[in-house]
Amino acid sequence: MTEYGRGSGPEPWHPEDPLYGDPGWGGHEAQQGQMPYGGGPQQQYPQEPQYQQQYVQQDPYAQHPQHAEQLQGYAPQQPHPAQQMQQPQQMQPVQQMQQQTYAGQGQAWDTGQLQYADPVQTVDPVQIVDPYAGAEPYAQQPIGGFPGEAPDLYGTDEAYPPPQPPGRRHLAPEPGLDEEDEDASDGDADAPAGGGRRAGRGKGGKGKGKGKKKDSRTACLVAAVVILGVIGGGGYYGYSYLKARFGAAEDYTGSGTGESVEVEIPQNATLAQMGRILKERGVVASTEAFIAAAQANKKGTSIQAGVYTLKKQMSAMSAVQVMVDPSKLNVLTIPEGWRAVEIYKAIDKKLGKPEGTTAQIAKQESKDLGLPAWAANNAKIRDPLEGFLYPARYDLSKDSTPQSLLKQMIRNANDKYAAIGIEEKAKALGLENPLQLVTVASLVQVEGNKHEDFRKMSEVIYNRLKKTNDVTNQKLEFDSTINYLKNTSNINVTREETRKLDDPYNTYFYKGLTPGPISNPGSDAINAALDPDKGGWMFFVSVDGNTTTFTKTFAEHEKLVAQFNERQSKKSGG
Incomplete structure (x- = not known):
């Protein structure tokens, strides 16, 4: 047994402990005569003999401490000194009092008060009223005038802090005491209970302290791994940046592998x-x-x-x-003005095909290569693809075939003709169909020596096609048409040839345009066919083979023809 009664730890509670005498919580002391909340029987702890001689007024705040698991409410307390002054008849030695015990669970509890036969029935209701209700629970209590009275431990400079509610007493450690010390103190069953701390949390306290240490070590390890990862990643990217910025660029050596x-x-x-x-x-x-x-x-x-x-x-x-x-470059370039037969040969050569392969495909598959519906509307056309193999550069690959190239060229021509609105423009120019506009462009491309001559050449064509043309009788009389049907490039065509050769493409023999184009015109020739010059040009001749001279009358033209024939005679040695 201890001096003040045994708590949950092995050491007694000291009276100066702020928790001493506070097994419950109400913000103030319980009044004399009040029963513990819950009304259940309490355990009796006998007092030592030497303290049985003390008066009840010795410690107005003394209570019997109870273990945390056994507390049911507030234990009755001794009356306040002020109350003792009003009730002197109650100030009797404890040893002369008859102690009342409440039986329960084979134990007796010493109340330290007068005997009451029935605590529920004999307690005066007036005494149950809380005289401190509504008052500040921590206000300083009046100092009693009796000698030996205990000092007010909450009103001095060295006072302990007021007691906290049970649920908040251990939420935060006291200043100067870290978590490790707190856990160690709480978990040590032999640690003293003084200093304002309860002793003996038992195994639960130790386990919690170890968990905190383990969590701290784990957090430190994770933080270290993260820091090392950041440093390592930054170093790698820093090295990569410096290498890319200041180091030599990665490169192979030699002319490559065989692949x-x-x-x-x-x-x-x-x-x-x-x-x-x-x-x-x-x-x-x-x-x-x-x-x-x-x-x-x-x-x-x-x-x-x-x-x-x-x-x-x-x-x-x-x-x-x-x-x-x-x-x-693995490309095939088609020049402006090339005939279809020249393009077929170029494709065979570029793709490594036998000569005549592409020409045969063009003849047999012409309807499946994407020509517009108005392209082959004349049965006398020598080659329906003529005028639709758009001159451009075509990139080749290992998958390129004659069919794929022909389709790509026709698709480019269709896109060009659609962009200019060829059908509407043909009608505006007095032509029968869009194919005739392509034919005019093909004639401009071949007969015009330079691009700056294209618009004048276009006007010559349209003027000769007029019904009012009584000089050539609506005949074009172009040598280029004779060369096309003969598949030659001889600019010196005799009069005898032009008069004897009966072919729809012979513009000396037949009026109007040829059945179809005689070349594949480029963009400039097409634009010139759409917008002919307005100079009144009717004739042209190239005296030196490089410069084309345009005239308005036949007389001017005859003089230029005489000069041309004379030049040709000198070249032949005649």
């Missing part, structure tokens, strides 16, 4: 875009190396768009040397 690859460079591509395309195709090792090699080459900025046949793992310098050479 070939086709690379298509789009129109208006920059050197950086070219480098990325080449790197993706496995030709160069890095974009930076290609840019540096192209800038070091005088022709590096003149690399054309198109398809190049290159090798994998080439040095950037080797790749640039191939690409600055236009002949290395």
Whole structure:
């Protein structure tokens, strides 16, 4: 047994403990005569003999401390000194009092008060009223005038802080005491209960302290891993940046492996875009190396768009040397004014096909290559594809075929003709159908020596087609038409040939336009056919073969023809 009664720990509670005498909570002391909340029986702890001689007024705040698990309410307390002054008859030695015990669970509880036969029935209701209701619970109590009275532990400079509610007493550690010390104190069953702390949380306290330490170590480890990851990642990217910024660009050596690859460079591509395309195709090792090699080459900025046949793992310098050479482009270029038969031969040669392969395909599959409905509306047309193989550069690949190239050329021509509104323009110019407008353009392309002559040549054609033309009787009389039907390029056509050759394409023999185009006109010739000159030109002749002279009258034309014949006679030695 201890001096003040045994708590949950092995040490007694000291009277100066702010929790001493506070097994419950109400913000003030319970009045004498009040029963503990709950009304249940309480355990009796006998007092030591030497303290049985003390008066009840010795400690107005003394209570019997109870264990946390056993508390049911407030234990009765001794009356306040002020009350003792009003009730002197109650100030009797404890040893002379008859102690009343409440039986319950085989134990007795010493109330330290007068005997009451029935605590519920005999307690005066007036005494149950709380005299401190509505007052400040921590206000300083009046100091009693009796000697030996205990000092007010809450009203001095060294006072302990007021007691806290049970649910908040251990929420935060006291200043100066860290969590580790708190856990250690709470978990040590032999630690003293003084200093304003309860002793002996038991195993639960120890387990909680260990959990906090383990969580702290885990958090530190995670933080260290994150920091190391950030430092490592930053170092890697920093090294990569410095290497890319100041180090030599990655590059292959030599002219590449034996594996070939086709690379298509789009129109208006920059050197950086070219480098990325080449790197993706496995030709160069890095974009930076290609840019540096192209800038070091005088022709590096003149690399054309198109398809190049290159090798994998080439040095950037080797790749640039191939690409600055236009002949290395894997393309097929169709010049303006080429006839269809010339284009067929070029396709066979470029694709490595036997001669005549493309011409045969064009003849047999003409209806399946995408020609417009108005293209082949004349049964006398020698080649329905003539005038629809649009002159341009065509990129080739390993998948290119004669059919694919012909379809692409016809598609380009259709796009061009649709863009100009060829059907409406043909009617506006007095032509029978759009095909005749393409035919005019093909004649302008062949007969016009230079682009600046195209609009004058276009006017000559339209003037000769007029019904009022009584000079040529609506005949064009173009040598180019004779050369087309004979598949030649001889500009010196005799009068005898023009009069004897009976063919729809002989414009000396037949009036009007040829059945179809005689070449594949380009953009300038098409535009000239749409917008002829207004100078009144009716005739033209090229005296030296380079310069074309246009005249309005037949007399002027005859003089130019005489000069031309004389020049031709001198060349032949006549």
